[in-house]
Amino acid sequence: MDFTHFFMTWIDLRLLALVGAGTFAGIYIGAIPGLSVTMAVSILISFTFGWEMYDALALMIGIYMGGVYGGSRTAILLNIPGAPSAIATALDGYPLAKKGLAGEAIGLSTTMSALGGLIGIAVLGFAAPAVSEFAIRFQPRDYMLLAILGILLVGSLSGESLIKGVFAGALGLTIGCVGLDPLTAQERFTFGYIELWGGISFVAVMIGLFGVSEALMQLKHINTPALKQKITRVIPSWKSVLKFLPLSVQTSLIGVIIGALPGTGGDIAALMSYDHAKRVTKNPEVPFGQGARAGLVAPETANNAAVGGAFIPMLTLGIPGDSVTAIIIGAMFIHGLNPGPMLMIERPEMFWFILGALVLATVFMLIFGLTGIRIFVKVVELPRAMLFPLILLLSIIGAFAVNNALTDVYWMLGFGVLGYFMKLYGYQLGPVILGVILSRLIDDNWRRAIISEREDLGRLFHGIFTSPLSLVLFMAVVAIFFTSTPLWPMLKNKLRKAAAKKDA
Amino acid sequence: MHDPNRRLPGERIFSVLMVAVSLFLFYTATQISGLSGLAEPGSFPMFATGMMVITSTIITFKTLRLPHSDVHGWKSVFPGLVILTIILMGFYALALQPVGFLPTSFVFLTIANWVMARGNPLRAALTSALSLVLVYVVFRLVFSVLMPEGIVPEREILAYIGSILNGGVK
Numbered sequence: 115m116d117f118t119h120f121f122m123t124w125i126d127l128r129l130l131a132l133v134g135a136g137t138f139a140g141i142y143i144g145a146i147p148g149l150s151v152t153m154a155v156s157i158l159i160s161f162t163f164g165w166e167m168y169d170a171l172a173l174m175i176g177i178y179m180g181g182v183y184g185g186s187r188t189a190i191l192l193n194i195p196g197a198p199s200a201i202a203t204a205l206d207g208y209p210l211a212k213k214g215l216a217g218e219a220i221g222l223s224t225t226m227s228a229l230g231g232l233i234g235i236a237v238l239g240f241a242a243p244a245v246s247e248f249a250i251r252f253q254p255r256d257y258m259l260l261a262i263l264g265i266l267l268v269g270s271l272s273g274e275s276l277i278k279g280v281f282a283g284a285l286g287l288t289i290g291c292v293g294l295d296p297l298t299a300q301e302r303f304t305f306g307y308i309e310l311w312g313g314i315s316f317v318a319v320m321i322g323l324f325g326v327s328e329a330l331m332q333l334k335h336i337n338t339p340a341l342k343q344k345i346t347r348v349i350p351s352w353k354s355v356l357k358f359l360p361l362s363v364q365t366s367l368i369g370v371i372i373g374a375l376p377g378t379g380g381d382i383a384a385l386m387s388y389d390h391a392k393r394v395t396k397n398p399e400v401p402f403g404q405g406a407r408a409g410l411v412a413p414e415t416a417n418n419a420a421v422g423g424a425f426i427p428m429l430t431l432g433i434p435g436d437s438v439t440a441i442i443i444g445a446m447f448i449h450g451l452n453p454g455p456m457l458m459i460e461r462p463e464m465f466w467f468i469l470g471a472l473v474l475a476t477v478f479m480l481i482f483g484l485t486g487i488r489i490f491v492k493v494v495e496l497p498r499a500m501l502f503p504l505i506l507l508l509s510i511i512g513a514f515a516v517n518n519a520l521t522d523v524y525w526m527l528g529f530g531v532l533g534y535f536m537k538l539y540g541y542q543l544g545p546v547i548l549g550v551i552l553s554r555l556i557d558d559n560w561r562r563a564i565i566s567e568r569e570d571l572g573r574l575f576h577g578i579f580t581s582p583l584s585l586v587l588f589m590a591v592v593a594i595f596f597t598s599t600p601l602w603p604m605l606k607n608k609l610r611k612a613a614a615k616k617d618a
Numbered sequence: 619m620h621d622p623n624r625r626l627p628g629e630r631i632f633s634v635l636m637v638a639v640s641l642f643l644f645y646t647a648t649q650i651s652g653l654s655g656l657a658e659p660g661s662f663p664m665f666a667t668g669m670m671v672i673t674s675t676i677i678t679f680k681t682l683r684l685p686h687s688d689v690h691g692w693k694s695v696f697p698g699l700v701i702l703t704i705i706l707m708g709f710y711a712l713a714l715q716p717v718g719f720l721p722t723s724f725v726f727l728t729i730a731n732w733v734m735a736r737g738n739p740l741r742a743a744l745t746s747a748l749s750l751v752l753v754y755v756v757f758r759l760v761f762s763v764l765m766p767e768g769i770v771p772e773r774e775i776l777a778y779i780g781s782i783l784n785g786g787v788k
Contacts, residue, residue: 161763274622277673277680281636284669288643291666295650295659302650302663303643326707330700333734499735503727504749506707511753514714515763523711531704538695539629540620549666557662564656571656 119463120470122168129172133471136176137478143177144184144197145490149505151181151197153328155441156320159448160512167449172471174445178438179475182380182417183227183483187490190219190410199380199417202388206402206409213405217487221350222407223414224483226362230415231476233366234373234422239469241374242458246430249455254562255578257431259587261552261559264376264433266594269545276594278541286549287556289314296554297561309521316444316550318513318525323543324437325509326530329502331537348484354407361391361408362415369416373423379436380417380424387416418479422472429453429465432555437544440551624687627695633678640670699733706730718768724750 123129143154154177162170185197190207203223210219252260265286269279292303293313304310365387372383391402391412398406424435432454434440446453451464458465513526533543567573578584596602620626644667650660689695710726727746732739757763767773 161757274620275677277676281670281673281677284666284673287666288647288663288670291663298659300650300659302659303646305646330703333699333703334697497735499731499737500745500749502734503730503746504753506703506730507710507723507727507753508757510707510710510714511719511757511763511765514765518764520711520715523714527704527707527711530707534700535628535632538620539626539632540622553662553666560662560665561657569656 116462116466119466120473122467123172123471123474129168129471130474132169132172133176133474134478136173137180137475138176138482140177140180140182141184141187141479141482142490144181144200145187146501149501150324150328151178152324152437152441153505154181155438155445156317156324157508157512159441159445160317160321160516162445163448163516167446167451168467170445170449171442171468174442175468175471176475176478178442179231179418179421179472180479180482181438182421183224183231183414183479186223186227186414187220187487190223191216191491197381199384199420200413201381202384202413203410203417205388206404206406209403209405210407210410215405217348218350219407219410220487221348221484222354222358223410224348224480225350225355226358226411226415227418227483228476228480229362230366230369231418231421231479232473233363233415234370234419235469235472235476236422237367237370237419238422238425238472242426242430242465245426246455246458249430252431252455253577253581253584254559254566255574256581256584256587257433258556258559258563259578259584259591260376260431261433261556263587263591263594264427264435265545265548265552266591267376267378268436268548269542270594270597274540276597279545282536282542283545283549286546286551287553288549289319289546290316290550290553291557296558314525315513315516315522316547317516318522319529319550320441320444320547321509321513322526322529323533323546325505325512326526327533327537327543329505329509330530330534332498333502348487358408358411361394362411364394365390365412365416366419369419370423372416373420373435374426375423376427376431376433376435379438380420383416383420383423384413387412418476425468425472429457429468430455432457434548434551437547440544440547443551621687623684625681625684626687626689627692629681629684630678633674633681636674637671637678640667640674643667644671702733703730714768715766716768718770718772719765720750720754720770720772721768723753 123133140151140154143149144151155174158174158177159170162173181197182199185195185200186203186207189195189200189204190211193204193208195201195204207219207223210216265283266276266280269283270276288303290313292310294300294304294311295302301311368387368390369380369383372378372386373380388409391408395402395406395408398408400406402409420435424439427433427435428439428443432443432452434443443453451457451461509526509530510523513522514520516522533546536543536546563577564571564574567577578588644664647660647663647667650663651658652660655661706726706729710722713722724743724746727750728739728743731746732742735742758765
């Protein structure tokens with residue numbers, strides 16, 4: 115009876131409390147600008163290292179769900195999206211707050227986030243078993259292509275240039291290679307140091323890139339004052355919820371699909387849904403951008419629906435949808451789980467457990483979201499001079515706690531400084547962590563694929579071109595590369611000119 | 619936010635440095651198993667570092683062609699506060715094992731808080747002490763993370779508090 119694990123977090127008081135605490139913490143972490151869910155989850159991994167797997171997952175799932183939602187609050191109240199997935203929320207949320215409707219905006223966004231979250235989880239529940247059944251038939255080359263596609267998507271969609279994204283991804287892959295080769299035990303990038311045989315701890319890399327570098331970056335704006343808002347009635351009326359129900363179902367579905375694509379997450383889902391709402395809402399009460407409620411509902415449902423979506427490739431293929439799921443995959447590895455199509459066969463109870471925890475986190479999100487807003491405003495106004503030293507301290511403890519070794523602390527510091535400069539000069543950090551996590555998978559599957567074709571590249575390509583799935587994946591990889599070369603704008607220009615000629 | 623059409627101070631050096639690092643790593647990758655086959659331990663590292671070399675070179679050429687941004691001087695991109703924080707963290711890591719978690723963290727938090735808030739050192743010490751208590755309770759006692767004790771006989775103190783509490787129950 116694996117299905118009974120769905121209720122595990124609901125019945126077990128300890129797990130219930132952990133999901134609740136995680137969601138609560140996630141809301142605040144997501145809301146405080148400068149603190150991100152990625153940062154929190156990466157620091158927490160090291161502390162939950164010695165825990166039972168169920169406990170650790172319960173806490174992390176809570177933080178993830180709460181964090182995606184939490185960003186909306188500061189977006190509405192301060193016009194500062196607490197997280198990238200709340201960028202679209204600020205567009206109409208802040209104008210609503212300026213009109214004195216902050217309470218209503220928060221209430222509506224909370225309810226709709228919960229609705230979107232539930233729809234996303236429902237899709238996960240139905241789609242994941244089917245996807246993993248399908249994924250069992252994947253060839254090693256398909257895994258390799260899918261993983262490369264994931265890194266490329268994160269690189270191309272999240273930053274200013276794909277080239278910088280590819281560089282970041284390749285850097286991550288290289289970092290992931292450090293240590294003894296898993297197949298032949300040959301040393302790779304160890305430079306003669308035995309300490310490097312086990313590789314660079316990915317937790318140290320993660321905390322450095324997402325904890326330290328982010329905090330260092332924020333030090334530049336340490337003295338920006340916070341704005342104050344008055345909070346009115348929070349619980350939304352049935353009428354307004356019902357009014358936006360059709361739109362929210364549509365945007366939730368957009369959210370799940372975008373979330374499920376490897377490499378794309380809540381931020382892109384939110385922006386695309388906002389765009390969708392703009393197109394389908396014929397007569398908004400006020401124009402979009404000036405406080406239209408539809409413009410608030412759409413991104414909020416979509417980004418929470420994307421959470422359920424992001425778990426689909428993660429659980430069924432072992433390929434993370436974004437940096438947070440990359441970190442959760444890392445955590446699952448640490449606890450001896452192997453996300454991928456076999457997970458559903460070997461450990462089906464884990465799947466139900468995660469599903470149950472996600473639903474519970476959504477319920478907690480709704481409860482915490484509709485209460486305690488006044489205290490919330492006070493916490494967000496906490497002086498950053500108090501906050502940042504604490505984050506840095508936690509980063510150091512976190513890196514140290516993994517192996518009780520100072521080496522990891524130095525790695526973390528190094529990657530923190532590198533991450534600072536990469537961020538400063540417009541390099542994306544998401545692909546680095548995806549690269550580190552996926553390095554082993556790509557390496558293994560590449561070698562399996564090429565060995566099964568007797569090390570003949572021609573045969574490998576023949577295999578790719580004769581399998582529909584491999585072909586689609588391969589074409590997607592090629593298309594992403596093509597759009598970043600100078601050929602793409604040239605082609606677009608040509609097409610535009612041809613169209614203009616036709617019109618004339 | 620970084621403006622992709624302008625070059626920040628230090629961006630040129632950083633991109634050239636990335637090319638150098640990539641070349642070095644690529645060279646190291648070629649030494650793993652040579653160019654003997656496609657499924658060797660070194661083939662994937664060569665692919666990854668090769669990508670690094672190609673992309674970093676393109677980035678460098680693009681960066682060199684960009685006009686300079688309005689931001690001048692390395693201080694604008696690497697302010698004193700950031701440098702100080704990194705140095706402070708380095709010292710923290712060095713002192714952590716010999717001196718121990720509690721005193722090192724207290725000094726670290728106090729200095730960082732004092733410098734960042736530009737306020738009263740006494741107030742910084744007080745807030746740091748409070749945050750340290752919170753961190754200690756959450757991470758040492760709830761998450762049971764073991765941190766180096768150093769000069770503070772932590773275990774004895776905890777045992778002593780425990781015995782008082784137990785004695786009180788009796």
